[in-house]
Amino acid sequence: MKLYYAPGACSIGIHTLLEEIGKPYETERVDLRQGAQHQSAYTAVNPKSKVPTLLRDDGSVLTEYPAIAYWLARTNPYANLLPDDIDLQARVLELTDYVVATIHMQGFGRLIRPSGFGPSAADEDAVKARGREIVERGFALLDQALAGKDYAVGQFSFADTAIFYIEFWSQRFGITLPPNCAAHLQRMLARPSVQRMLQQEGLA
Ligand SMILES: N[C@@H](CCC(=O)N[C@@H](CS)C(=O)NCC(=O)O)C(=O)O
Structure with a gap:
């Protein structure tokens, strides 16, 4: 799994969830100030030009904070990121x-x-x-x-x-x-x- 993030951006929330889960993951910094989010190397991964982006182990990409958070919570129930109720x-x-x-x-x-x-x-x-x-x-x-x-x-x-x-x-x-x-x-x-x-x- 790989998280595309920018330091201090909203991706800090997803980065924290990955730390709560505790499984190994990679990170790749996207330099928003330099416009890296609009360059082809990144738009090939996320054409929306935003972070956070999660590249999953099956090679598929998940975007949008709530969707990433929900998927991480449901696939790692032991981390208790979403109540049962x-x-x-x-x-x-x-x-x-x-x-x-x-x-x-x-x-x-x-x-x-x-x-x-x-x-x-x-x-x-x-x-x-x-x-x-x-x-x-x-x-x-x-x-x-x-x-x-x-x-x-x-x-x-x-x-x-x-x-x-x-x-x-x-x-x-x-x-x-x-x-x-x-x-x-x-x-x-x-x-x-x-x-x-x-x-x-x-x-x-
Ligand atoms: N709706 C997106 C919003 C993500 C977003 O706005 N990310 C900002 C950083 S906090 C971003 O990538 N900005 C780069 C830009 O707009 O060029 C989500 O829920 O993940």
Whole structure:
């Protein structure tokens, strides 16, 4: 198995899941700043030009954070990345989708690349302000979901690694996390899997 990743990108969540699973895997760094995601060597693997991408042992490629996380959890049940209870499974998917599709793509997306969301450079401040609003509202909702719990659905799951990657990003964008998210981030940073991932990506 091989994970294509970029240091500090949303792929840190999948990288953490691979460390939780503990089976051998390879990694290949994709230099997003240099545009490696658009070069043929990479688009031959993932034509969407995004990380994370997982190359599986049968040679097939899986993309999209929730799909990769779900597949890793189901194929490695001993790692307990997805609860058995169907209602809790639905909650894990609900939270993961909200993190990826809304907080990341709609919120952080506007902060990372405002030019993708507005017709001219003059719109950039307004685009970024809207991005910040979406992110802050997202963290407020996640804070409620985490109230009284160590992990988002009461036990560790792949929803936590999704929440973790945006919590990790909040530091870079000067976003103050509400208290339950701040505590969740610290809890995640204390996990050996996260520490190994940070070390491997040169982020420790
Ligand atoms: N919907 C994708 C989003 C992945 C994504 O946006 N990845 C970013 C890094 S966090 C990326 O590869 N960006 C490169 C680019 O847009 O050029 C997923 O769920 O995996």
